[in-house]
Amino acid sequence: MSKSSAQYSQSPQHHPHDHGRPFNRRPVSAAAAIPAPAESDGYTIVHAGKQVRFAPVVFWIVVGTVVLLGLWSAATATYFAFRDDVLTRLIARQAEMQYAYEDRIAELRAKVDRTTSRQLLDQEQFDQKxxxxxxRQTALESRATALGAMPDVTGSIPRATPPRGSDAGTSSQGTPKPSPISDTVIFVAPPDREARLESRTPAAASPQPNQFAKVQGFDNVLVRLTTSLDNVERRQIAALSAVEDGMESRVRRMRGVVSDLGLNLADLEAAVPRSAMGGPFVPVKLPANAGPFEKQLNRINLTRAELDRLNRTLALVPYRKPVIGEVEFTSGFGVRSDPFLGRPAMHTGLDFRAATGDPVRVTAYGKVVSSGWSGGYGRMVEVDHGNGLSTRYGHLSEIHVKVGEIVKIGQVIGAVGSTGRSTGPHLHYETRIDGDAVDPQKFLRAGVRLSAG
Known part of the structure; x- marks a missing residue:
């Protein structure tokens, strides 16, 4: 704004109706008093008589943008100028690599053809082997299946001590078990024939997986396969021998126990209750070409059948404890001083220390022939086990069975008490043969013998 205009705006304005009124001067505004900024700040561009002013920051931003656009244009022009040469060199390089790969493939094909020719020459001999x-692998797998199908032969006799181990296939229960094939054999034959030989691997074995994959040459592979199958066959024979020895030893021990107890095994077997079963009689026959393994397996099956029969027979023999826990006798079998009269008397059983209410269990399979009060026995249960064997359980506080009831091994028939001629809570236990009392410890020792091993 010019100076004259500023002065003009500051001069008072008169109105025709203001004559005679006092003149009041308006105050000058502060904006009018501030001088204009100096024209030397910033940059001025003059074009065609027109001036454009830029602040320093704006000016340098515009200059930088123009420079960047120039560099980008130069780079783009350079790329398009040399692009054709770069593409040409890349195409030539790809062609060279392709030719090299084709040469390599041709060489490998020739090598494969030579190898295939050699394989075809030996194919007939290889197929025979x-x-x-x-x-042989099929035969070994059949044997492994037969071994794996053999059930546990521990029977119903409880184990009192840890079993003894065996070098060839024993179970944690003390009965030798067969060890299945422990080698896994995978063989890749030529393209026209594939042969895969596999066998089950037990948890104890740790063969190297694909151990034949690194073997070069069919002859070496066949040799290793044969060696592996030899090892499998030896382990199977060892496992089968261990099973046979264990079962035969157990049968001898069971027969010896029956003999030591003075019992007639035939009479005991006749008294065994028969379950509901039947079918036509088919005698066991071995094939004419049976080998040693099949013959040994047949012997084991016969021994196992005998072992099962003895287990069922011994279920009638009271060789187990009538109370659970550690055995502690307060009075043994035989002559003793009578606890009431103080005179020598015959004690016909064993007195087991126990607390009132402790469960009393039957020691063998049988039938209850007496259940109730019986003179000096107090509350008493008598069980007939057949073939003249019977057991008595006296001084009971409770009776849980009735006359005529069939009881099984370990079934609770009453509770410990102090009824009858008794000085305190305990179990009076008797074993009788043909009505005559015999020492129960004889049967208990037989049970220890049967459970050991």
């Missing part, structure tokens, strides 16, 4: 190995 492979057929033999496959047949």
């Amino acid at each position: 492979l057929d033999q190995i496959m047949k």
